[in-house]
Amino acid sequence: MPCYMVERTFSTGLHVPMTADGAAGVQKIVATNGEQGVTWVQSFVSGDKTRSFCIYDAPTPEAIRQVGRRNDIPVGNITEVSVLDPYFYH
C-alpha cells in the first residue's frame, strides 16, 4: 500500500486533549479511516499547532480526501513518500 504525507492547516489550531474525549475523537477518526482502507500512521504538528504533517497508508489519494471530508478535518497537499532512515547508512 502506498504511503502518503498529508499536509493540513488548522486556522484556530489543532487541539486534541489528553483525555478520554480526546482518545474517543482519535478512535473515531481511525475507525472512519479503516472503512476506506486508510491507516493514520503518525503526525507531526507545528509548534503553534496550526499545521500538521501526517503519514498515511492509503490505497489512493482520493481515499485520504474522502475520509478527511467524513472526519471533518482539512486536507491540503498530498505527496507520495517512502521511508529514508539515516541509520541504515553505515
Place this chain on the structure above:
Amino acid sequence: MATPALPELIEREPALQALGTALAHAGTGVGCTALVCGEAGIGKTTLVARLAQQAPPGTRVLWGGCEALFSPRPLGPLYDMASGFSARLQAKLGQHGQPGQRAELFSGVLAELCAPAHGATLVVLEDLHWADAATLDLVKFMGRRLQRAPLLLVLTYRDDEVGERHPLRAVLGDLPADALVRVPLAPLTEGGVAELARRAQRPPEGLFALTGGNPFFLSEVVRDTGLPASVRDAVLARAARLAPPVRDLLDVAAIVPGRVESQVVDAVLAPRRDDVAAALSSGLLTTDGQHYSFRHELARLAIAHALNPVQAAALHQRVLACLEGAEGAVPATRLVHHARGAGNTAALLRHAPQAAAQAMAHGAYREAAALHATALARTGQMDPAARGQLLEQRAYCCYVTDQLEEAISARLSALAIWRSLGQRELEGRALRWLSRLHWFAGRNDDAQAYADSAVLLLGQFPRGVEYAWALSNRAQLHMLADNTAAAVQWGQRAIALATELGDDEVLAHALNNVGAARLEAGQEEGWQALRRSLQLALAHNHAEHAARAYVNLVSGSVKGRHYARGLQVVQEATAYFAERDLDSWGNYLRAWAARLHFEQGRWDQAADCAFAVVRHPGVAAVSRIPALAVLGHIRLRRGDPGAEALLQEAGELARQTGEAQRLAPVAAALAEAAWLRGGLPPPHPLVMQVCRLARQSAFPRALGELGYWCRQLAWPLQEADVVEAPYGLQFAGRWREAAAA
C-alpha cells in the same frame, strides 16, 4: 522452537518453496505476511517448523501461539516470544492497558523486529482462529508495516473454522495484498497417502478413503493410537461404525449437494427401513419426509471427500441415470454435477450445453461461459459443426463478461472450423464478430480489416441477414471514427435490408449506429433513433443491443452536455446491467458516468466511478481509457500524486485506438498539465494528433476544451479551427456567456 524429530513432509514441496522464497525476500529487506491455512491436522505446524529448521544461518525465529481457551489470553503469542525482546520492551508488555501504551508497545515490537543489527526475522503466530482481539490488532499493525522490513510474518489458522463474520477474516482482508503470500494446505492425494503408508510399512488399502488424506489422522491411524477429535474425523469415525448398507445411504446423500430426494435414494439403493432408521439415528442424516440431508454441510463434505474416486464415480452415475429418467424438469446444472462426478463425457456433452443455454437465458453469462469451457474441454468426438456453435456461444458469453482474449480465441477457433467446412456465411459472421471484438480490445486496425473482409465475403449473399450484419458493423466503425456521413450511409443500407428481412435485431443494431452517429454530430434526430433502437432491443430481449443503446445514449448526452438526461439513462442502465451480469458494459458505463460527474464538478463521485474501473487491470481498453483520463485529470487539478502515470497510460492506450472520442479527454488533461507547469512548453504530440483528427471530423465540439488550452498555451491552431462556443467564450473572458452556452 526446538523441533528435533520432524516427520518427513509429503506433497508439501511447493508450499515450503513459497515460504522459503518469502523468507529470502525478507532477508533483503522486503517483508511480507504468509497465510498458512488448512483444516485441523493438515500439517501447518510441521510445515512451518521445517521452514524454521531450513532458514538461512543468522535468521532469528520467534514463535507464538493462540490457544482454544474459553477466553483467550490477550497478546498470548507475544508473551510466548517475549524472551526474544529487550528488557525494556518486556517491561512494556506488562503495561499495555491504555490505547496509547499499546500503540507504543506495538511500535516497540516492530522496531526490535526490524533492528538492523539482526538479519531476517521469522515470526510465527499459530492458530489465529483462536486469537484474541489484541493479537489481531498486532497482526494488523505489523502486516501493514513490514513491506520495507526484514521480516516474514507467518500466520497459521484453520480456514474451515473462520466463517464470514469471524474477526480474523476482517483482519486478513485488510492486509496489503501486495505483501501477502497465501499457502493453503490441501489433504494428501491418494498417491501421497500411499507413499506415507509405504514409509510406515503399512498396506495403503482404504487409508485414503478413511482419512481423506488428512496427514494427522493418517499418522494416528498408521500408529494405531486412537483418533483425533476434529469435526471431520469425528464424522468419519462415526460413519465407520455404521453397517455397510447404512454407510451406503450416507454416501449417496453425500454426493448430492444440499439435499437429496428420498425417491432418488429409493431408486438408487432401495434401502431397508432399518438401515434408513440407523442412518437417521446416527445423528449424521436428517429427513423432512421427502428429502434426506446432512445435519451440517461439513459432515456432508467429510463423507463425500472420504469416498474413493471409483466409488464416487459409480454413485454419481447411478444418481445421474435416475435423474435423467425422472419425470419433470431437473435443472441441467444438477445433471452436469453428476455427469462430471461420474466422468461420463457423453452425458456431460449432453447436459453442459443445455445448462449453459439455461444460464444464458437467465443472463448468467459468466456461469454459462464456464459451462461451455467444461464441455469444450471434452469435445474430442464431437461433430465439428456442433463444436463451432458451442465456441460461438462461449465467445459471446466471454465478450459480455469482459473476458476479451478468451472471446477472441473462441471466435478464431470457430472461424477455422467454418473455413474447413466451407461454410462461407458462418465464416463471414465470425469475421464480423472478430471485427467487433478487436475494436472492443482497442485494436482498431484489426477491427477495420476484419470488417472489410466480412463485407467482401458476405457480399456473395446479398439478401442474407449476415450481410445486413456486416453492413451495420461497417456503419458502426465509421460512427466510432466520427465519419458521420459514411456511418449514416452504410447504416441506412443495413436498415433497409433488415426491414426487408423483418429482422428486429439487425434493425436495432443499425438504428443504433445511425442514431449514435447523428447524436455525435449534434443532430437531435439521433436521440430519437437511439431511443427507438433501445425500445426494439428491450422488447425483443436483445440484452447486448439494449446495452449498446444505453451507453451510446449516455456518451452522446455527455458529449452534447445534456447532463440531466444523461444521468437519467445512467441510472436506468446501471440497474439493467447489474441484473444481468453485463460486466463489460457496466464498466464502460461507469467510465462515462465518471466523465459526466467530472464535467459537472462532482469530483468525489467521478473519482469513485473511475477508480472502480481502473482498479481492475483486466477491464477493456475502451472502458479503461476514459476512467484513467478522469482520475488523472482530477489528481492533476487537486495536485495529488499519480496524475502523470495515469494520463500517460491513458495516452498510450488511446493512441492505439486512433479514435478522437478516446484521445480528446486525455489530450485536454495533458494540455492542462503543461499549462499548470508553466513556461512555454512545446506542443504535445498527442494534442496535435487530436487537432488533426478534429479537423477531419469537422465537429466543432472536438476542439472544445482542448482548443481552449491550445490557445492558453499558444500551441498552433489553424485559422479555420473553430473552438466550440463555451470554451471560445471562456478564452475571450466572456465567462457569463460561456456558462450560459
